[in-house]
Amino acid sequence: MIHIPSLKSTTKKIPIQKLAAPNMLYLPLTTYKGTLSTIVEKDSYVKKHQKVAASEGVFASSIHAPASGYIRGEVNIDNQSYLMLENDFKEVAIPAKQFTINNITEDEILSTLLDFGIEGSGGAKFPTHTKYNTGSKPIDTFIINAAECEPYLSADYTLLKNYTKQLLEAIQLMQKVIKASAIVFGIEKQHKELKPLILQTAKNQDIPVKIKLLPNEYPQGGELQLIKSVTGKEIPKGSIPANYGIVVSNVGTLWAIYNAFYKGTPYTNRIVTISGEKAENIGNYEVAIGTPVSYILETIGLTWNATSQTVILGGPMMGKAVQQPEIGINKGSGGILIIPNPTNKRYNCIQCGYCVDVCPQHLMPMEFARYSTTEDILQLKNFHVNDCIECGACAYICPSDVPLMNSIFKGKELLKATSL
Amino acid sequence: MSLNPYIKPKKGNTSFVMLDVIIALLPLVIAGYFAYGMQAMWLLLIASGCALATDVIFSALLLKQYRSALDGSAIVTALLLCFTLSPITPWYMVAFGAVAAILFGKITWGGLGKNRFNPALIGREFMAVFFPVVMTSAGIWATKDYIQTPATNLFPGLSNEYLSSYLSGLVYKTNGAMGEYSIALIALGGFYLLLRKRISWHIPLALLAVFFGSFWFIENGQNYSYSIAGVLLGTLFMATDMPSSPTNNYGKLYYGSMIGLVAFIFIIGKVSYEYMSYAILLLNGFSYKISEVFRPKVWGEKLDYKKRVEHIFYLTLSILGCTLAILSLHYYDMVSYLIYIYIAYIVLKFNFSFIKNITNPI
Numbered sequence: 085m086i087h088i089p090s091l092k093s094t095t096k097k098i099p100i101q102k103l104a105a106p107n108m109l110y111l112p113l114t115t116y117k118g119t120l121s122t123i124v125e126k127d128s129y130v131k132k133h134q135k136v137a138a139s140e141g142v143f144a145s146s147i148h149a150p151a152s153g154y155i156r157g158e159v160n161i162d163n164q165s166y167l168m169l170e171n172d173f174k175e176v177a178i179p180a181k182q183f184t185i186n187n188i189t190e191d192e193i194l195s196t197l198l199d200f201g202i203e204g205s206g207g208a209k210f211p212t213h214t215k216y217n218t219g220s221k222p223i224d225t226f227i228i229n230a231a232e233c234e235p236y237l238s239a240d241y242t243l244l245k246n247y248t249k250q251l252l253e254a255i256q257l258m259q260k261v262i263k264a265s266a267i268v269f270g271i272e273k274q275h276k277e278l279k280p281l282i283l284q285t286a287k288n289q290d291i292p293v294k295i296k297l298l299p300n301e302y303p304q305g306g307e308l309q310l311i312k313s314v315t316g317k318e319i320p321k322g323s324i325p326a327n328y329g330i331v332v333s334n335v336g337t338l339w340a341i342y343n344a345f346y347k348g349t350p351y352t353n354r355i356v357t358i359s360g361e362k363a364e365n366i367g368n369y370e371v372a373i374g375t376p377v378s379y380i381l382e383t384i385g386l387t388w389n390a391t392s393q394t395v396i397l398g399g400p401m402m403g404k405a406v407q408q409p410e411i412g413i414n415k416g417s418g419g420i421l422i423i424p425n426p427t428n429k430r431y432n433c434i435q436c437g438y439c440v441d442v443c444p445q446h447l448m449p450m451e452f453a454r455y456s457t458t459e460d461i462l463q464l465k466n467f468h469v470n471d472c473i474e475c476g477a478c479a480y481i482c483p484s485d486v487p488l489m490n491s492i493f494k495g496k497e498l499l500k501a502t503s504l
Numbered sequence: 505m506s507l508n509p510y511i512k513p514k515k516g517n518t519s520f521v522m523l524d525v526i527i528a529l530l531p532l533v534i535a536g537y538f539a540y541g542m543q544a545m546w547l548l549l550i551a552s553g554c555a556l557a558t559d560v561i562f563s564a565l566l567l568k569q570y571r572s573a574l575d576g577s578a579i580v581t582a583l584l585l586c587f588t589l590s591p592i593t594p595w596y597m598v599a600f601g602a603v604a605a606i607l608f609g610k611i612t613w614g615g616l617g618k619n620r621f622n623p624a625l626i627g628r629e630f631m632a633v634f635f636p637v638v639m640t641s642a643g644i645w646a647t648k649d650y651i652q653t654p655a656t657n658l659f660p661g662l663s664n665e666y667l668s669s670y671l672s673g674l675v676y677k678t679n680g681a682m683g684e685y686s687i688a689l690i691a692l693g694g695f696y697l698l699l700r701k702r703i704s705w706h707i708p709l710a711l712l713a714v715f716f717g718s719f720w721f722i723e724n725g726q727n728y729s730y731s732i733a734g735v736l737l738g739t740l741f742m743a744t745d746m747p748s749s750p751t752n753n754y755g756k757l758y759y760g761s762m763i764g765l766v767a768f769i770f771i772i773g774k775v776s777y778e779y780m781s782y783a784i785l786l787l788n789g790f791s792y793k794i795s796e797v798f799r800p801k802v803w804g805e806k807l808d809y810k811k812r813v814e815h816i817f818y819l820t821l822s823i824l825g826c827t828l829a830i831l832s833l834h835y836y837d838m839v840s841y842l843i844y845i846y847i848a849y850i851v852l853k854f855n856f857s858f859i860k861n862i863t864n865p866i
Binding site for chain 2: 088235308318319320321323394396400401402403404405421423426428429430431432433434435436437440441444445446447448450453454457467468471476479480481483484485486487489490493
């Protein structure tokens with residue numbers, strides 16, 4: 085764990101603004117594990133909120149049209165598939181589904197989560213219906229992940245601040261499925277002003293909640309680290325929290341759940357923080373899923389320029405630099421950051437051990453750099469490369485800019501390719 | 505294309521790490537100036553100049569790296585080397601030591617960070633082997649005539665004479681090697697590095713606790729003589745050298761304790777000057793193994809403690825075995841052969857192995 089200057093104060097006080105939908109939407113077809121198949125014909129007309137692509141299986145998901153218009157076929161940008169939707173700006177929507185919240189059944193909730201394409205908004209895009217399908221497992225703790233530990237990002241903060249009541253309603257609804265004995269909000273200390281607000285609102289709605297203030301450290305919002313901080317349980321990577329009586333849900337996801345059941349709309353919009361040293365009109369925006377990065381840049385008064393700036397989709401620690409400006413916002417993108425191009429001052433590893441000190445998973449990242457270059461698969465396994473959560477804390481602190489993330493990705497690929 | 509993360513801490517890169525070490529060593533340079541004036545300063549300048557020149561020339565020739573001198577590590581090595589030497593060491597020996605430290609302690613390993621042994625101590629051992637007569641003569645420590653500022657009672661207000669002279673000795677004295685004139689300033693430098701997180705408390709604490717604990721534990725412990733300033737200098741600036749020490753905290757605790765124990769054994773075994781260098785260099789050799797054996801428990805992992813204890817047991821056994829071996833070599837005056845073997849090993853290893861991995865950062 086490591087303290088990183090949060091840089092959130094510039095955006096966290098600005099109210100949420102709505103970004104108008106663009107002329108052309110690029111709906112991402114990549115999901116948690118797999119790809120969605122388009123279920124509408126090319127050049128056919130789709131209404132707003134109509135399902136346009138879906139997948140099946142345990143990790144099934146779907147995506148819906150954020151606007152009415154014409155489907156213009158699939159396109160591959162930077163090895164990811166996108167479905168193009170040309171907006172006709174007529175806002176012809178399918179009728180919003182009505183739910184009787186008081187009599188809703190567990191099955192109806194779970195099938196709606198699937199039908200409305202709700203996915204984890206923290207970044208991993210884990211299908212929400214799978215997460216809440218805990219069956220008969222007893223759940224002790226329902227953790228609300230409000231530890232938005234990525235610097236710059238304040239989308240979850242503004243949601244909690246402005247939609248406290250709505251989020252609590254979503255929590256109450258999901259309690260019908262998981263029936264957790266305790267509801268705990270995990271909030272970083274830097275946002276402690278939210279504590280009285282949440283407690284008071286919850287009291288008014290008669291929902292028993294607890295608030296756990298967490299240190300301002302990265303990656304406090306990592307699921308495993310959050311679970312430890314809240315419940316004291318240290319569960320290994322790859323295990324299902326529900327087996328330990330825990331369900332963790334992100335604030336952005338709860339917002340999507342609220343919209344699904346109380347507004348009858350599928351997951352077509354999310355809150356995105358626009359920030360960074362080179363950004364203009366920074367703040368938190370409600371953006372349609374599939375809005376291309378280039379359009380967002382234009383709207384805030386910038387142009388796409390790969391040489392003078394770096395645009396990041398997501399947070400600065402785990403996000404990815406945008407290579408093609410057409411790529412659309414996906415359900416896991418919490419931010420668009422426009423920052424100066426990072427400079428890389430590469431030295432040899434000096435064995436300082438800073439990466440070991442900061443690794444939240446207690447790994448020795450420099451060993452991945454050592455054994456990825458020599459392709460020593462046995463040692464990569466001995467040093468548990470697969471337990472890495474790819475948070476980037478090691479590469480952040482490394483004084484020599486050793487390509488640790490490269491080594492980790494390569495190491496994981498090497499391990500995947502063998503039977504070890 | 506660059507990968508995440510896209511932000512970095514300001515002023516955190518490797519040359520800043522080296523700059524911090526230099527800052528921590530500067531007070532000792534000043535103490536050296538007070539004690540021996542330009543005599544000491546010349547040696548520091550010669551060592552720094554030779555180290556930098558060797559770094560520039562041989563990094564370019566052997567490693568095809570042209571900016572390595574800018575990282576500041578050569579200066580650190582030169583200063584540390586001088587701090588273990590007498591202020592009246594002949595200048596050509598110091599120059600030789602500095603060249604050997606950089607060439608055989610750093611460059612032939614593949615450059616900055618890849619060395620398994622502390623370069624300054626390697627330089628010192630090269631001097632001891634190639635100039636044995638001068639290095640072990642009593643004359644080299646006869647520095648009285650060169651003193652610029654004699655040590656005086658700095659606490660005249662204290663009525664207890666023993667206490668005031670003891671305290672004065674902690675702040676400033678004029679005997680010993682160039683880095684040993686002020687225990688207070690050594691400690692100050694150490695605190696600076698601790699505050700800046702360039703060293704962690706693990707190695708110094710474990711080392712000093714075991715070292716002094718061992719003397720306290722045995723009978724007649726007070727009868728053995730060693731330089732407290734030298735032990736402290738070695739502890740804070742050499743045992744904590746990043747490339748040659750373990751990378752995780754439990755490893756550092758073990759490593760520090762073992763240096764303390766081994767140095768104690770050497771002193772008991774009548775190694776009169778080199779106890780600290782031998783102990784640190786010996787444990788340097790085991791650093792990587794220690795890091796591996798003391799790998800932190802991965803998140804959620806169930807550690808096999810039985811297996812770990814077994815590994816630690818065998819590791820300790822090998823370290824103690826090597827300690828006794830070096831003690832025997834010292835007894836029969838054969839330590840120089842270790843340096844010859846080292847030279848042969850590193851030259852072969854460089855030509856046949858390290859040279860292929862020069863572009864690897866680790």
